[in-house]
Amino acid sequence: MDTTNPRRRRKQARPAELLAAALDTFRDKGFATTRMEDIAARAGVSKGTIYLYYPSKQAVFEALVRESILPNLARLEAIQAAASGSCADRLRLFVRSLAEATADARIFAIPKLVLTEAGNFPELARFYRQEVVARGLAMVAGLLEEGMRRGEFRQVDAGLAARLFIGPVMLAALWRSTFGAIEETPLPSGAMLDLHLDLFLRGIAAEAQP
Amino acid sequence: MDTTNPRRRRKQARPAELLAAALDTFRDKGFATTRMEDIAARAGVSKGTIYLYYPSKQAVFEALVRESILPNLARLEAIQAAASGSCADRLRLFVRSLAEATADARIFAIPKLVLTEAGNFPELARFYRQEVVARGLAMVAGLLEEGMRRGEFRQVDAGLAARLFIGPVMLAALWRSTFGAIEETPLPSGAMLDLHLDLFLRGIAAEAQP
DNA sequence: CGTTAATGACTGACCGGACAGTCAGTAAGT
DNA sequence: ACTTACTGACTGTCCGGTCAGTCATTAACG
Numbered sequence: 001m002d003t004t005n006p007r008r009r010r011k012q013a014r015p016a017e018l019l020a021a022a023l024d025t026f027r028d029k030g031f032a033t034t035r036m037e038d039i040a041a042r043a044g045v046s047k048g049t050i051y052l053y054y055p056s057k058q059a060v061f062e063a064l065v066r067e068s069i070l071p072n073l074a075r076l077e078a079i080q081a082a083a084s085g086s087c088a089d090r091l092r093l094f095v096r097s098l099a100e101a102t103a104d105a106r107i108f109a110i111p112k113l114v115l116t117e118a119g120n121f122p123e124l125a126r127f128y129r130q131e132v133v134a135r136g137l138a139m140v141a142g143l144l145e146e147g148m149r150r151g152e153f154r155q156v157d158a159g160l161a162a163r164l165f166i167g168p169v170m171l172a173a174l175w176r177s178t179f180g181a182i183e184e185t186p187l188p189s190g191a192m193l194d195l196h197l198d199l200f201l202r203g204i205a206a207e208a209q210p
Numbered sequence: 211m212d213t214t215n216p217r218r219r220r221k222q223a224r225p226a227e228l229l230a231a232a233l234d235t236f237r238d239k240g241f242a243t244t245r246m247e248d249i250a251a252r253a254g255v256s257k258g259t260i261y262l263y264y265p266s267k268q269a270v271f272e273a274l275v276r277e278s279i280l281p282n283l284a285r286l287e288a289i290q291a292a293a294s295g296s297c298a299d300r301l302r303l304f305v306r307s308l309a310e311a312t313a314d315a316r317i318f319a320i321p322k323l324v325l326t327e328a329g330n331f332p333e334l335a336r337f338y339r340q341e342v343v344a345r346g347l348a349m350v351a352g353l354l355e356e357g358m359r360r361g362e363f364r365q366v367d368a369g370l371a372a373r374l375f376i377g378p379v380m381l382a383a384l385w386r387s388t389f390g391a392i393e394e395t396p397l398p399s400g401a402m403l404d405l406h407l408d409l410f411l412r413g414i415a416a417e418a419q420p
Numbered sequence: 421c422g423t424t425a426a427t428g429a430c431t432g433a434c435c436g437g438a439c440a441g442t443c444a445g446t447a448a449g450t
Numbered sequence: 451a452c453t454t455a456c457t458g459a460c461t462g463t464c465c466g467g468t469c470a471g472t473c474a475t476t477a478a479c480g
Contacts, residue, residue: 163385202412
């Protein structure tokens, strides 16, 4: 494939440019309300061009969701794989990475879109739950189980605890994306994270051995 | 007002019927995707009738959100006002009432709609945040502060802790409403609530006095 | 009573604008 | 000359909102 030719380079670059433009537009207006012309304009292209790369509006949306997963999830997994230390420390690291990712509106837009459109795109919802959510939860649950084996943590249901661990982080991101434009004083995310870690780790800590 | 006359009774009953139909339709398909005819059909009425009671689709949505608040929030506040016992016990009661309410798809549909449409209806979002979310958070924060004064709980930021307390409950409801139709084995809500209360109350409990 | 007029909740055909998707044409590159 | 990425005017459809008309009920009148 000739990648030095600017025209062919365009053709290679287009899909990513289009998805980036689609992401921004969907994020601002939601799926149903954005027009193909909006996406095209944002990508600096005419409406017809989109149809050279994606057969329909729905296809753009699905491609967007599918393409946006791997980079971020892989990054989280890489960070986690490289981590060492106590399970508590690795949980701290995980929640910080997750909070950082969800604080970026460009990243958090995807789960939010899946959330709002799951009813209209059940296949996509199923895909997302399996490929993203389940994997993320499994990472946390694995960490918790290791902590239990090591005696760092009490014995609890790891799957449930993983959800409880992630819940406040996701809710904070949702809060920002919902009320962020309205709110005068933003949530103190750092303080909230610290408190969450403090409460959770105390809550799950093994009883002190006498 | 003559309420015995069946024709006038209709006129009284219509708005509530229309809002109920609108709620179900919005819940299934989202705001942008539902057609006025869908709502009308569900209410057993023709499209024109809706416009005798509400001037626009947006007005239907706003009326729906505004009308649906007070009953449920008031119920929560009443339950809480009547409660006695330790702050921990009252937190348990609160979270159970909240979980029960959010488990009802007809009730949880409203916050979910606000969440997804906040961008398109900023005024409504502001209203909801002030009249519902802030009041709910204040209830929990007040309870936590009382617990701190009494020495039941450690000193922490009550506003943040209130969000952390509610986070998992809301996320569980969101999970159900997003993946509920897809999932084979539903979340064990009861067990999850118990674990959440267990972890949170341990996490916030005052250190045992020697 | 029986007849007629008035009321008003409700209907559904219709209008106009918006928008997803198409395709004949353009021009840049080789 | 030929390929090909791209354009944008055009089409068909869909849907929010309108409004002239229907019909059951009620009120007024003889």
